[in-house]
Amino acid sequence: MENIRKRIEQIIKDQSLIYCVLSNARKKDIENYNKVTIRPILVKGEYIYQFTYNYPKKVTHENIKEDAMINKTVTLFEEQFKQGQIYTKDADVQILISKKLKVKILEKPPTKKSINLEHNRKKNHMIPENEVNPFLIRLGVMNEDGKVLAQKYDKFRQINRFLEMVADVVPHLEKKTEKINIIDFGCGKSYLTFALYHYFVDILKLHVNIIGLDLKKDVVNHCNEISKDLGYEDLKFMIGDIEHFTGADKVDMVVTLHACDMATDAAFVKAIEWDADIILSVPCCQHELFDQIHNSLMNPMEKHGIIKERMSALITDSIRANILEIMGYTTQILEFIDLEHTPKNLLIRAIKTNKKNQEVVEEYRKFKEFWGVNPYFENALGEKLKKRLL
Ligand SMILES: C[S@@+](CC[C@H](N)C(=O)[O-])C[C@H]1O[C@@H](n2cnc3c(N)ncnc32)[C@H](O)[C@@H]1O
Numbered sequence: 348m349e350n351i352r353k354r355i356e357q358i359i360k361d362q363s364l365i366y367c368v369l370s371n372a373r374k375k376d377i378e379n380y381n382k383v384t385i386r387p388i389l390v391k392g393e394y395i396y397q398f399t400y401n402y403p404k405k406v407t408h409e410n411i412k413e414d415a416m417i418n419k420t421v422t423l424f425e426e427q428f429k430q431g432q433i434y435t436k437d438a439d440v441q442i443l444i445s446k447k448l449k450v451k452i453l454e455k456p457p458t459k460k461s462i463n464l465e466h467n468r469k470k471n472h473m474i475p476e477n478e479v480n481p482f483l484i485r486l487g488v489m490n491e492d493g494k495v496l497a498q499k500y501d502k503f504r505q506i507n508r509f510l511e512m513v514a515d516v517v518p519h520l521e522k523k524t525e526k527i528n529i530i531d532f533g534c535g536k537s538y539l540t541f542a543l544y545h546y547f548v549d550i551l552k553l554h555v556n557i558i559g560l561d562l563k564k565d566v567v568n569h570c571n572e573i574s575k576d577l578g579y580e581d582l583k584f585m586i587g588d589i590e591h592f593t594g595a596d597k598v599d600m601v602v603t604l605h606a607c608d609m610a611t612d613a614a615f616v617k618a619i620e621w622d623a624d625i626i627l628s629v630p631c632c633q634h635e636l637f638d639q640i641h642n643s644l645m646n647p648m649e650k651h652g653i654i655k656e657r658m659s660a661l662i663t664d665s666i667r668a669n670i671l672e673i674m675g676y677t678t679q680i681l682e683f684i685d686l687e688h689t690p691k692n693l694l695i696r697a698i699k700t701n702k703k704n705q706e707v708v709e710e711y712r713k714f715k716e717f718w719g720v721n722p723y724f725e726n727a728l729g730e731k732l733k734k735r736l737l
Pocket residue numbers: 532533534535536537538539560561562563587588589590603604605606607610
């Protein structure tokens with residue numbers, strides 16, 4: 348491995364790394380990442396390396412400083428990956444490691460263009476900064492010159508992060524020949540609903556119908572006004588409760604971001620009834636199971652209110668993902684935005700694949716029994732879920 352270390356040291360010293368992919372994993376199971384990508388980013392003039400770990404069911408990120416980056420990468424080769432493709436300004440470097448840990452390093456002329464990192468970071472946004480964007484101006488995120496307001500920068504990042512997650516699932520919707528029907532349950536002030544519309548219509552040039560639903564009349568009226576002003580013909584807002592919503596017959600994608608407590612489950616039930624292809628949800632205020640969960644083995648955690656609260660939120664979301672899997676969705680739990688901005692940072696992304704998986708049924712039964720819970724989501728689905736649990 349010494350030759351790998353030396354080559355990486357050289358690349359880091361020259362600051363020539365563009366992008367790196369580590370693949371061909373040795374341990375191929377759910378616990379281990381099967382691919383890691385590394386890209387440099389410039390933070391306040393300092394080179395930082397962003398590692399993205401791709402697990403079968405989740406993606407995590409880690410920012411690592413230059414000095415630690417080399418050891419980290421070499422360890423990844425030693426412990427998990429047999430192959431690496433490193434794109435630098437000077438060469439495309441391929442690393443191959445045999446079963447007997449023999450290392451081969453192949454070099455070819457560079458195929459990727461070097462990048463201005465700061466510039467690139469801005470361009471990487473789905474909605475660029477410093478470009479006049481009518482919906483962001485109207486919502487008070489940017490000024491008339493296209494500058495994002497300092498106090499709205501977190502919102503701007505959240506919008507972009509959300510659109511990145513949407514972009515990943517668009518291929519599952521593009522086969523639709525008619526308009527794509529999308530509903531945003533609990534849309535609130537609707538920054539993300541407007542962003543969705545802008546992304547599908549202005550950027551992707553797709554035909555969509557988007558409905559935002561919320562309990563709050565004043566908010567809904569205000570959003571309808573903005574939509575009209577912007578000429579967003581196929582974006583409408585309605586007043587109503589998710590559970591009793593009857594305003595659509597066919598919905599392809601259901602979004603529900605920070606809808607409180609069981610409103611998230613009500614949104615899932617609707618999505619399942621419509622056989623929606625995609626569900627994107629950031630749950631919050633998961634209070635339902637707090638008073639139900641109990642297992643004496645977990646006393647060390649249960650006896651501390653704050654730990655129990657977090658544990659109960661995680662149990663709730665695990666159960667939700669598990670039920671969605673039983674109902675034929677492939678689910679991933681992703682980090683929505685950095686924990687430092689909001690503790691409600693898990694996004695459940697579910698894609699209808701109709702994969703039958705008896706294992707998840709078993710998992711569900713045992714998990715429920717372990718915690719002694721009776722979730723609203725299961726009861727609200729009624730017969731639909733019961734049939735699958737048989
Ligand atoms: C925290 S805000 C989130 C707004 C937006 N989705 C976002 O993430 O920026 C939650 C919204 O969900 C709405 N809400 C909560 N329960 C609801 C229900 N049962 N039916 C419709 N809307 C609901 C609330 O009125 C509120 O506007």
